[in-house]
Amino acid sequence: MNGQWRGLDRLSRDPAFVARASAEFPQLAAALAAPRNRRGVLKLMAAGLALAGLGGCDDGAPGGVLIPPVLPPTDTVSAGSHLFATASVGGGYANGILVRHVNGRPIKVEGNPAHPASLGGTSAIGQAEVLGFYDPDRSRGLTRDGEPQAWSSLLTALAAQRQAMGQSHGEGFRILTGSTTSPTLARQIIALKQLYPGVRWHRWEPVSRDAVRAGAILAYGQPVELVPKLDAVDLLLTIDSDLFDGAPGHLRFARDFAARRNPTRTDRMNRAYAIEPTPTLMGVAADHRFIAGPRDLARIIPALAAWLLGGEPSADMPAWFAPLVGDMKATRGRCFVHAGPDQPAGVHALVHAMNEALGGRGQTYDLIAPVEADPVNHGASLRSLIDDMTAGRVTTLVIIDSNPVFTAPGFGDALTRVAVSMTLADGSSETAAKTQWSLPARHGFEDWSDALAYDGTVTLLQPQARPLYDGISPHSLLALFAAPEEVYSRDVVRQTHGLNDQQWHDALAAGLVAGTQAAPTDVALKPIQAPVGGAMAAPAQQDITLLVRPDPHIWDGRYANNAWLQELPRPLTKLTWDNPLLVSPAIAERLKLLNGDRVTVANGATEVTLAAWIMPGQAPECVVALLGFGRTDVGMVGQGVGYDVYPLTAGSGPVLLHKAGGRDVLASTERHDPIFADAGEYVHHGTLAAFKADPAFLGKPASQPQEYNRRPTGPAAWGMSIDLNACIGCNACVVACMAENNIPVVGKQQVIHEREMHWLRIDRYYEGSPEAPDMFFQPVMCQHCERAPCEIVCPVGATVHDEEGLNVMVYNRCVGTRFCSNNCPYKVRRFNYYAFAAEERRPAVARNPEVTVRARGVMEKCTFCLQRIAAARIDADSDNRPVGANEVQTACQAACPTQAFTFGNMAEGGQVVERKKSPLTYALLGDQDTRPRVTYEGRIRNASSGAGA
């Protein structure tokens, strides 16, 4: 298992290697010689090194040069960092990422600009994956019935298994996986089925997309994958949509959508309508957000479809209905409708029909063959497995990357009837604890694999480090069921794609196999049939409607042991470390609930008691339960955090809600009375019509020249512009900042105590009534004021201005008076009340070695990623040239899927200077005259003239 991956870092310092690399990859040598764009070079180097290093692999013996994760070989050169492509896989779908290595250790996830699913953006979950890789709670060895075992005993057991399967032709052998797009995994399972015809493959993804799949079958008679092309969409109508926070390709959608949101840079600003029962990121970003619970939707969507398809006006519709239809008809061909996975199949079918009728196919979206391998209905697949298990028809069950004991009520009981069960997972889980065998899986950063992007692009996953802990790849495990020979996952993956050396190297360098995106299919829409209308039967009339949604960061519970994600304030509630029931303001009023009050929610026979949280803008009859919390067997971080609401998914029947005794203290990072009449003071906002009348209506005039102007005079002038039109509040920047800057996690108690350490926070404002507020996001970090109030109050000069306009914090000099924090109008400074960094369970090797780890009693704050600036400065100095305008990317900027951040050296012009010239530009709390180097572009709504609020 050792020969997988080479020590590229060391090789890159070897002259013979460099010569070989240059000969093999002339573009690398050319790029190194040419005037440098640092990022470009890093990309090329990553590519080149990956290729050349692997080239070297062929003539080296297994066990050649490997970089151990902790102690590098003595001749390793520690300077510089390298990027290697791989992918972050969510719900089976791949987002391309690059992993930054320093001293041979993966320390930071960056986006892969070449990857179609992200175009260089990343998600919060993707950013946090590096912490999961170093998680000390990961499984460290295999166990059988809870007892540690040697690998040889597994091999023995598998030999017996092979023999038994040979005799029974695989009858009773079942494989359960999550949703997967991996061609290799699918190929292996198909091969296994050919070998043993009785083998069956079940699928279970707790955050189900079954309705999407079923809707496509209703509409087209076969499963198809929808590929929206939001850059071509003028009018977007979303129905309870997850386009920005969960749908496959959501990073790409956010990018394409945001690219047409700032009227100073596009004259074709798109317009978005969102109809949804509970606020989503899409709803916040939309120009018009209409609140409709499931019952209303069941009425409105068919009426909408009927009007668009047949042109019959329907009575009894909300006031916004007619203008919306008018707007849609007016943008025929450039209009796109999207429904979220929580909508029933009938809605999806109607949406397909509407999209066809609106003539957008090929323009605003494509249909391709399904990306998921062997798409099945997960709910049905799991039910049949449970039935078979209960009936004793399952003799062997192999569970790969799935946690059904936690996520599927009833599975645990059925599992006791299975003779041989096996879980392959990279951490402890409820399922691993209940199966006979628990096998440690390799982390995604330790293994070779592949996955498809939302558009079908083949994406390769390559290991980023030698495995930290003993583990096995699913590809190797599946091969062992077929034959006793140990196979390397790299070889299996490579075989799947049949690439020659050159193509393989190129694919690894780019992280994807070029040109593999799926071609659009020409499948035709079936005529709308009566059952579609039947499928739209209105949900039962009841007072309370329960919606079950994944937590935006913990997802279905699989990231519960990731402290960065646990402590990441949820986009709208700003809650950390908890999943209270989100209740609408109407219900809260009726039951006299305050935030944190315990409530009991019953769904049929099952009931769960948990805290409640009032969610402004939620449909009056709705409560939302968030999945993923309440894990009982996950590791020290996630154990027992929050409430397990999976039992509610099994119940059916009337939903009852009543107040239970007691109140929980919830850790939200927004502690103010949430509703404001004048959020516009902080988030400047207005309508497109007002902007067209006077483009400068939001921006503040530049401040008057001052007598005492201490404008920094250095060779560079760092500045940032944040486009509030682009920010969707997804939190990727916050995690990126934590990863880049070694920001400690403080835990729930300390968040309650108001001591969270995030250097970058996303402020959320509500404006209007609690029932239907407007919502705004605003990322706030150190504003690097030219006239910084923090600097003059520090008695020891621990925070000072540098000549390039940075407000720098000298940790070593800080004595901890905290006066700077008091005097900061933006409150962006964070204080180490305890030795938060030292108390973290995160291993020291996981930290960014370029950034000081702060001690107890020291103030800290955003540095504009000073370490990245310093690296660029060194590059520039050695070339005897100024640092280029766009040469430095801050971590938040690089992570942002929508390019809301622009950063650069304003002395050299560049994009940030261009953006700051926008008439929407304003400084936060401009009346304080702090002259911040961070400015914001006010948010413009492309409000429809007829659509009301």
Add this chain to the structure above:
Amino acid sequence: MTPFDPVALPGSNNPDMTDHVSGIALRANAFGWWRIATVLPAALTSGLIGSILYLFFAGVGIWGIDWPVAWGFAIINYVWWIAIASGGTFISALFFLTRSEWRNSINRIAESMTLFGAACAGIYPILHLGRPWFFYWLFPYPNTMDLWPQFRSPLLWDFFAILTYVTSSVMFWYLGLLPDLATLRDRAPTRGKQVVYGVMALGFRGTSSQWRHYRVLYGVLAAIMAPLVCSVHSIVGLDFAGAATVGWHSTMYPPFFIFGAFLSGFATVLLLIIPMRRLLRLERYITGRHLDVMGRLLLTSSLFVGYAYIMDAFNTYYGGEKAEITMFQEKLFGYYAGIYWATVLFNVLLPQLLWFAAIRLNELVVALVSIGVIVGMWCERFTIVVVSLHRPRLPSAYGLYHATIWDWLTMLGTVGFFVFGILLVVRLIPVISMFEMREILAPRRP
């Protein structure tokens, strides 16, 4: 008692006074009440030491301070104590310069109060630091790093102000003690006491040249101390006013803090002399005159403070800045409103009782009013520090503050330390400045 009592009751004379006062300090055994009274302060002082040790071990995270409210009890108590201390200096130095005779009976206790008040205040800025072991970085000492402190910071001015004030208070107190220490030396019944008081008296023998030098030095120090009280309190005010923070950024703060210092200082002196004159049988030397004068001063400073509160409100609404008004509304009606109204009640309304001469002479009521003022002044500091900080300019940074057990232990510990110090003074040194009393009493027994 009447307001028109003389400074010492008729029939008082030097020999009796000296016998009585030095007798208290030279008693072989402490009073029974003294032994009982020291138990609780000694326990609280031990608690103070324990909580400081734990603070250094665990860090300032043990306190209730948080992200928006980064300053808490440490700064509140610091300002509170330094204000109490200042009142003592004001009595002993300013009224010395105005040659007010009534001051002679109470200046020793007022100065002792200054000494221990300043000691309590002085430890807080160091405890307050995140890394207290580097507190000396605030001092402009030559060093190999070639680093100086940052002279624009009000905290640096504060560091110098406190250092100056504590140093000169100690000197002033000790200098004022010298002739009395010499008296004790001369009267000490045991060899041990003779040596100790003799060493402490620094060879003061009462020669005319010693008295001449002594009086000049004492006058100079008094002339320094009187304005120093004002400057130190202005600078404490500038700790807040020098910041651009909501609720702090006001030119009113320096005089406002001086008013507060007088108010709490006078209240504390009253609270000390009322039981003392009874317990130590000093009614003859601390008379209705003293209570009356101190009551009038307390009332006057209360009116000053009341004026400052009114101007605070006026400036906020006249200025019209939204963040300031939001914070002020919160101060009046928000989560901490009770503390603001307690401030107004205790500092402004309650002392209005002192308009009546009968009440000024009622020791119980005056003691209660004094306690009220001391509590009220603490509430005022709480409002300034916590309430201002918990409503910063950006709503996303709004927060709350709740003190922890360690905050309370440290605060009560300094109270205990202060009382313990005063009790030690009562036990070991003359509580009335004998040599100054001799200037106004009859020289011989009648």
